[in-house]
Amino acid sequence: xxxxxxxxxxxxxxxxxxxxxxxxxxxxxxxxxxxxxxxxxxxxxxxxxxxxxxxxxxxxxxxxxxxxxxxxxxxxxxxxxxxxxxxxxxxxxxxxxxxxxxxxxxxxxxxxxxxxxxxxxxxxxxxxxxxxxxxxxxxxxxxxxxxxxxxxxxxxxxxxxxxxxxxxxxxxxxxxxxxxxxxxxxxxxxxxx
Numbered sequence: 693x694x695x696x697x698x699x700x701x702x703x704x705x706x707x708x709x710x711x712x713x714x715x716x717x718x719x720x721x722x723x724x725x726x727x728x729x730x731x732x733x734x735x736x737x738x739x740x741x742x743x744x745x746x747x748x749x750x751x752x753x754x755x756x757x758x759x760x761x762x763x764x765x766x767x768x769x770x771x772x773x774x775x776x777x778x779x780x781x782x783x784x785x786x787x788x789x790x791x792x793x794x795x796x797x798x799x800x801x802x803x804x805x806x807x808x809x810x811x812x813x814x815x816x817x818x819x820x821x822x823x824x825x826x827x828x829x830x831x832x833x834x835x836x837x838x839x840x841x842x843x844x845x846x847x848x849x850x851x852x853x854x855x856x857x858x859x860x861x862x863x864x865x866x867x868x869x870x871x872x873x874x875x876x877x878x879x880x881x882x883x884x885x
Contacts, residue, residue, distance in 0.1 A: 693730055696766060697798070698758040698775065699787040702747070706782025707848075711746035714783065718743075718758055721778035727771055730761035744802050744855050745822040748830050751807075753852040759791070759798040766790065799823075801857040806866065809837070810849040817870040819862055819883060822855070826875055833873035836880045859883055 702714060709717070722729055722739050731737035740761035747753055771788040779785065805822040807830065809815050818837060820828040830850070838844040856862055862870055863885045872883040 694762050694764075694766075695791040695795070696727075696760050696762055696771070697787075697789045697791050698760065698771075698785055699789075700756050700758065700779075700783060700785045702753045702756055702783055704752075704782040706780065707750055707752040709782075710749060711743070715743055717780055717783055721775050721783075722760060724778035725771065725774035727760075727766055727774065728762050728764040730763050742798050744798065745805065747852055750848065751830065751850050751852060752848075755786075755852070755854045757798055757802065757855060802855040804856045804859055804862070805852050806854045806856065806862055806870070808851045808853050809834075810851070811843065815849075817853075817862070817866055817868070818873060818880075819856075819859055819870055820873045821875065828873050828875035832875070832878075833880070836873060836878065837871065840880050 698718075700718070702709070706714075719739055719741070722741070730740045732740060742759045744757040747756070766788070768788045768790065772785050775785045775788070803821060803823055804819055807818045807820070809818055818833055820830065820833050822828070834844070834850070854862070854865055859872060862883070870883040871880050873880050
């Protein structure tokens with residue numbers, strides 16, 4: 693059994709879809725795509741898949757992930773096209789990759805979420821733990837950012853741009869100031885590269 697990693701974005705009106713609605717839309721797209729997906733056993737078979745941690749309602753994303761088990765070989769380019777034809781506006785698959793057998797499952801490595809907070813005079817990045825012990829809420833992190841930095845971002849100007857296994861990985865993709873919200877201390881600090 694092989695696994696595919698599907699990287700997708702959620703933007704525009706699709707940012708108003710709940711996590712469950714997004715999961716349902718992606719499951720339907722998988723079924724319609726005619727990819728050789730693996731299903732669970734039992735009375736109500738479902739695709740064997742797992743999703744990245746849920747986004748708060750109204751927050752857009754540039755890099756969300758779906759992991760799905762497949763029974764056979766898949767042409768990655770054709771899979772992107774087939775999935776995009778079946779998805780509603782605002783949900784777009786950006787990449788499909790066959791995972792190496794030793795690659796850890798999505799639920800094991802998607803621990804930190806990186807958010808871009810945009811404003812006219814430039815923005816900044818905010819990193820917080822999105823799963824596991826010490827998980828933070830975006831709302832709390834935004835309130836602390838407003839208190840410390842004196843700026844309250846509108847939710848439509850907050851975009852999750854990536855998921856990471858550790859804070860250090862962020863600097864592979866981002867340059868500039870990154871703030872880390874520590875839920876245990878309830879404080880925001882600049883993350884050092």
